[in-house]
Amino acid sequence: MSDADRIVEFVYEVGQLKRLPRAGWLFAGVQSPETVAAHSFRVGVLAYAIAVQEGANPDRAATLGLFHDVPETRIGDIPYVGKLYLDVKVAPEAVAQDQVQHLPPQLATHIVQLIAEHEAAKDLDHTPEARCSRDADKLELLLQAREYQTNGIAKMDRFIHTMQASVITDTGKALMEAAQRIAPTEWWEAFGRR
Template sequence: MSQTSPDVEQLLRLISRDQRLESLPRTGWQICGVDRPESIAAHIHGVTLIALWLADHQPPPGANVERVLRIALVHDLGEAMLTDLPRPVKELIGKDVVDQAEDRAADHILEALPSWRSAFQEYRQGQTLEARIVKVADRIQMLARALEYRHQKRGETSRFFDTSTSFDARGVHLAAEIFQALRRHFDDKTWFDPHFD
């Protein structure tokens, strides 16, 4: 039997770390009383889908779609080690401590993937169009999920609509309009039928 190359072992280690995200819940929803909330992996999938849509709708010169997808896929990968820390916990611990822990987790998980680590850092800094798209997609996914849970009567999720930071369009094309539509659904107590009607 031949030896496995270091690159293959690296991939398998990454897969094992990523798979943890499927079983780790988004704890902010648990605090709101949502039983069996989405996993971190489901959240990342939703953010990636929304970020791709936003990237495809940017006016010329547009966004680097490959970079958007790379950032979206790694933006919460550190939570495989840290879990999803809800906002009240982050506020109690302090931003600097949370940032340091997230950096150390990203360093550990992405140690052999410098371009992926760079994408994580780009997201954290939030300066490029691609990073801003993913940050906006993260908020859109969260607000849409809050509406879904409210529609399903699965918890009290209105607190996610109580902060103006949830609605920061960050200069991303169509984001302000999307946030207005989400707010309208919240105010009207409407959401989409689960049967595709």
Template sequence: MKNLANFFFEVGMLKRTPRTGFQFLGSGAESVAEHIFRTAIIGYTLARLDDEADVGRVLELCLFHDVPEARTGDLNYVNKKYVKADEAKAVEDLARTLPFGDHYRSALQEFAAAGSREALIAHDADQLEMILALKEYKDLGNRYADEWYPFAVRRLKTEPAQRLAETIWATDSSRWWFDDDAEWWVKGRKDQL
């Protein structure tokens, strides 16, 4: 039980581990945990759109894909030109302590290899999460988001993810909650309409 408690504390570190690429974008901030959460929701959705994908496996890959960053930190594309994190060691050191360590190790190896249908979907979910963040920052006025978008799109492997990226980029990120019921926005209560 002690190893599991330590694992949960380690995963909690991801709430305080920043995604570092946004410093180059010039705006925005998110933790690795926030990124993982939305990536898992996106992965679940993409897997449900695919009749042959194992939804549970996609979720597992999405949930674990950045857990090693609790030990290595998040290295953005600039950092990766100069710094090499020993992710394999980080994975192995944690896997040795977990009763499901073999499953954890296997998930990270499958994600890294990107050879299975589920791994491709998980990778696409990871990129779509970044595309969503870029769109949110673009809608708030960050002009550099347009420059980053084409590179993220080129990383997408599945056709549904590519179509979804186009839709995301054409959708106003702040309008999902705003409907056509103008009186609601004036009075705020349905019983007063």
């Protein structure tokens, strides 16, 4: 197989994220939840914005956000309640290592490093870009919960409140406050008023 063949196979695998629903929303009664790919896209955009405001590298932060859930093509999107029952915790970096084993070595190394860097934000030893990406991951969940709430889905308060303690950058905290104050529909309502 050529390098191009292997890259295309990998991209087909990543395409599974476009069909993989975010499982946690099912517990909250969301009938057709967002997909992991939709989540990752907005995480990338948020990570970019946070990084610009925080003085970190926005391109790196956005890339971390974009790639952070790639291992879920193999292990699925396991909601918090499900993680409590897993006997073996598989590190996303280990899953990524397996996913990219047939890619060109330089590309494989980059992808594994991206996922490992994002995951490192859970610990004290992390890059500013990883912190921006991790904050974006938490903020994206909060934003999505607000959107579901606006659409009449109850029980979103728990999702919103649990994310608040997870956000640590100054920009992330400011965005979190604004997201709770501003209605998700404000952007198009304001457009209509003009």
